[in-house]
Structure formats: C-alpha cells, structure tokens
Amino acid sequence: MTRSGHDYLASLRDGREIWLDGERVGDVTAHPAFRNTAASIARLYDLAHDSGHTPVLTQGGVHRAYAIPRSYEDLVARREAYKVWAEASFGFLGRTPDYMAGGAAGFAALPGLFTTGTYDGSAAALDCHRRLAEGDLYPAFTIANPQIDRTRAASEQEEDDLVVRVVAEKDGGIVVRGAKMIGTGAVFGNEVIVGTIEPLAPQDADHAVCFSVPVATPGLKLVSRTSYEAAARSAFDNPLSSRFDENDALLVCDDVFVPWERVLTYRDVDATCRMWWQTPAFLNLTHQAATRFWTKLEFLTGLAILITRANNTHELPQVTQAVGRLLGFVAQAKAFVLAAEASYEEVDGGRGGVAPGQDISYAQRVMAGELYPRAVQEIKLLAGGGLIQLPAAGADLLHPELGPLIRKYVRSPGTPAEERVKLLKLAWDALGSEFAGRHEQYERFYHGAPHVYLPQQTWAGGAPACEALAQSCLDGYGLEGAR
Ligand SMILES: Cc1cc2nc3c(=O)[nH]c(=O)nc-3n(C[C@H](O)[C@H](O)[C@H](O)COP(=O)(O)OP(=O)(O)OC[C@H]3O[C@@H](n4cnc5c(N)ncnc54)[C@H](O)[C@@H]3O)c2cc1C
Structure with missing residues (x-):
C-alpha cells in the first residue's frame, strides 16, 4: 500500500541526526528550514491517493517507479507517473522518492550481478527493493566521494577514513566510517543508499561497499547546506525556494553498524561500480x-x-x-x-x-x-x-x-x-x-x-x-x- 502524506511526515520523526547552522535539528517536519519542503513531498504521497492519479502513480499497490517494467507500454506508464510528480514541483524537486525507486528496481531486475566469487549480495539487493517498495519508502543516496583531492584514489587521501570505508566486521555485519557527497533530499529520506558510481582504484577494496540503511541509523549524520527555505520571506516573495528546497547534505558515517542483510556489495571494486551500469x-x-x-x-x-x-x-x-x-x-x-x-x-x-x-x-x-x-x-x-x-x-x-x-x-x-x-x-x-x-x-x-x-x-x-x-x-x- 502506498503511504499518505501524513504517514510519510510521521516517518521523519525518528530521531535522525541532522545538523544545520551549528545546531541539531529536532524535527524536520516542523523546522523552518525544512518544513515546507517536507510538506511538498508529503503532497506527492497524497497524490497517489487521489482517485484521478492512483492508476497513473501506482501499479499493484506500489508506486510505479518500483515496478520492474516488462514492456514498452510499462515504460510509457512509468514516465506518465514521473510526469505527475515532476509537474507538482515544476521540475524543481529532482530527487523525489521515485528517482532512486527506479534505481532499486534496476538492482532487483538483475540480482545475479550482486553475486561474486567473494560475496553474495543478491538477497540484499532483492530485499532492498522489496523493503522500499512495500514500505513506499523514500530512498536518498550518496554515491560520490568527497572531493578532497581528485587526483588521488579513495585509499590514498591524506588521512584514512575521509571516504566511507569498512573499518571492521562484527557479529552480523560491518562497521563503516567516513563521508560521502552529496545527499540531496537525504534529510527528507527514509533510507540512504551509500555506494560509489564511479570506478574505484584496485587498491580501494575497503571503500568498495554499497549498503542501504535507515536515515536514523546511530552514527549517521547529515550536515545540511544553507537552507534557502529558511531564508525565504513568503510563498509570494520566494515561491519556489520556500517550498521546493530539497536540500543537499554531507553524509558522515561515524562508525555506523550495517547488518549483512543491508550490504549489497562488499570489498569488491568491480561489483560496486558495475551495479549501477550493468543493471538497468x-x-x-x-x-x-x-x-x-x-x-x-x-x-x-x-x-x-x-x-x-x-x-x-x-x-x-x-x-x-x-x-x-x-x-x-x-x-x-x-x-x-x-x-x-x-x-x-x-x-x-x-x-x-x-x-x-x-x-x-x-x-x-x-x-x-x-x-x-x-x-x-x-x-x-x-x-x-x-x-x-x-x-x-x-x-x-x-x-x-x-x-x-x-x-x-x-x-x-x-x-x-x-x-x-x-x-x-x-x-x-x-x-x-x-x-x-x-x-x-x-x-x-x-x-x-x-x-x-x-x-x-x-x-x-x-x-x-x-x-x-x-x-x-x-x-x-x-x-x-x-x-
Ligand atoms: C546540486 C547537486 C546535487 C547532487 N546530488 C547528489 C546526490 O543526491 N547523490 C549523489 O551521490 N551525488 C549527488 N551529486 C554529486 C554528483 O554526483 C557529483 O557532483 C558528481 O559526481 C561530480 O563530482 P564532483 O562534483 O565531485 O566533481 P569533480 O569530479 O570534482 O569535477 C569537478 C571539475 O573538476 C575537474 N576535474 C576533476 N577531476 C578531473 C579529472 N580526473 N580529469 C579532468 N578534469 C577533472 C573538471 O573540470 C570537473 O568539471 C550532486 C551534485 C550537485 C551539484
């Protein structure tokens, strides 16, 4: 079942660690830097319950972006769903939940690609898609390494732990530490998919990991950029920035524990990059x-x-x-x-x-x-x-x-x-x-x-x-x- 806007907003009050202007944000749905945009995203969820839009936005009870298209007609139907949400923000919310929903559907279309000689992430890839689709969750993602020094590999930056990497294996999962950019919409997301879309160097095995965790996972911090919504005077004066500021945040993992069932790729440079390009x-x-x-x-x-x-x-x-x-x-x-x-x-x-x-x-x-x-x-x-x-x-x-x-x-x-x-x-x-x-x-x-x-x-x-x-x-x- 797709969620209502009310259910979506309630899901954001989960103790997530968001930082803005030197302060920890208590509730993004109430904070003047985020609340109007959270409400705009909630309205997208409500559209799926509007009888005129339900057949366009959903298929088999889930948002159409989560469905794996089987024909040309399915692609057209998915685009019609994308268009409804795009028009609701006049194209200014780029990373609405349907964006990475399609990514997760892409992983689930070819789960075999997550099985390698050293790690089998196929069940995690399928589970990620199922969990997000059935929960009608909002997946954000950070799949670029912080800039720091673009001429050096992730493992060769001037300090360890600048780029997210695996620092330990523990009972039932792994511990990750470091940062990723840029988490657009992450402060409004339910889960965040952390990975790397560009090729890593062969020596970057510790950094070659992809996982999806709830935004409220202990140790996961989002450091928000300036809020244009907070600076807006009113809807009349700043009609877009006051309502569609999807925000971009630096993601920091401060020894975040990730259970194996949420790890899609592990210490595999090829699989971590391939999952984006060789799946749909x-x-x-x-x-x-x-x-x-x-x-x-x-x-x-x-x-x-x-x-x-x-x-x-x-x-x-x-x-x-x-x-x-x-x-x-x-x-x-x-x-x-x-x-x-x-x-x-x-x-x-x-x-x-x-x-x-x-x-x-x-x-x-x-x-x-x-x-x-x-x-x-x-x-x-x-x-x-x-x-x-x-x-x-x-x-x-x-x-x-x-x-x-x-x-x-x-x-x-x-x-x-x-x-x-x-x-x-x-x-x-x-x-x-x-x-x-x-x-x-x-x-x-x-x-x-x-x-x-x-x-x-x-x-x-x-x-x-x-x-x-x-x-x-x-x-x-x-x-x-x-x-
Ligand atoms: C507003 C915004 C929102 C974003 N949202 C997300 C998001 O939600 N999730 C996410 O994962 N990512 C997001 N991104 C990040 C995006 O993925 C990166 O910006 C993108 O991958 C490019 O990397 P970069 O910005 O570090 O640029 P760089 O790779 O640092 O390149 C910047 C410039 O440096 C020069 N340069 C750097 N390296 C080389 C080289 N090897 N050879 C030649 N020239 C070079 C070029 O002039 C290049 O144009 C977002 C970016 C922006 C701007």
Missing part, C-alpha cells in the same frame, strides 16, 4: 531525470512567455525567435524521453524486463547539462531589469504609502502591479536567486561531471557507426578522378 539502475534514474528535466523546461518556457506578455514584447520579431528557440529546447528534452523509451532494450534477454535505450539515455546527460544554462540565459535576456526592479517584499504592496507608488510605477499594460511583481519574483527565484544558482549546478553535475560522462559517451555513444559512415564516404573515391 542508471537507465531508470535517467528516465525519471529526463522526464523531470523536460517538465522544468516547459515551466521555464511558460514563464518566459508570461514575462514577454507582461512587458508587451511578445510580438517583437527577436522576442518571437527567442521564444521559438526555447520551445525548441523543450521539444529536444521531450524527444530524449520518448526516444529512450522507443529504443528500449531487454534486460538479460528479457528476464530482467526492459529498460530505456542506453545510447539515448547516456546522451541525455550531455544535452541537459549544456542546455539548461543556455535556457536560463535566454530567459534572463528576455526579462531584462524587471527581474531586479521589484519591491523587497510583496507586503510592500499592502503598505499605505508604498502600495500606491508601486502600483503606479511597477506595472505593464493589462498587468496590474500585484500580478507583475508576483510573476517576476517567481522568475527571479527560478533564474537568479541562490536557489536558482544551485539548480544550474545541479543540472550540470547531478549525473556526474563532464570529464566522466563525455568520455563515456565517446566509448558507448555509437562512435563506430559514425566513423564507419564517414569512412565509407572516403572509400567511395580515390585519386583517379582528381585530374
């Missing part, structure tokens, strides 16, 4: 992310259109062209989702169901990381200084002296001051605020750094076919016709 986990994550990205571009383009109408510039030829360019970006983002579905692949000859096509899914990262900053730039150019020439607070409109001044000078034909200020404050929150800056960094890096995914694209992105086509052209003629 990464392809499933990208399916959610690409759907959300498409939705976010739809929203931003809609904002651009409203701004040009408010400024009465929308019929100017250059403005029409700019809007056309933005709509072209939206179509590109949509096309990546539909094409990944249409080029679906069978997993393990169909025994593991199907997954979105790898070529298109991998390429989506290249497209999205480059397109997002361009789209933001394009809209800022359309909006001009109106994004800045705004009263400090919406409440100024209600002030007896200021209100009439603002109404007189901050307006446009057919758009009264209150509507104009409301629109442009929303636009600034999306495009220029600190929250917006974090979103630009998110879209560029959440799927890895370019120096990782661009070479991967070169190896896996269909280079041989491109090269062969160009070579076939060269092979079709010679010097004989040169005279």
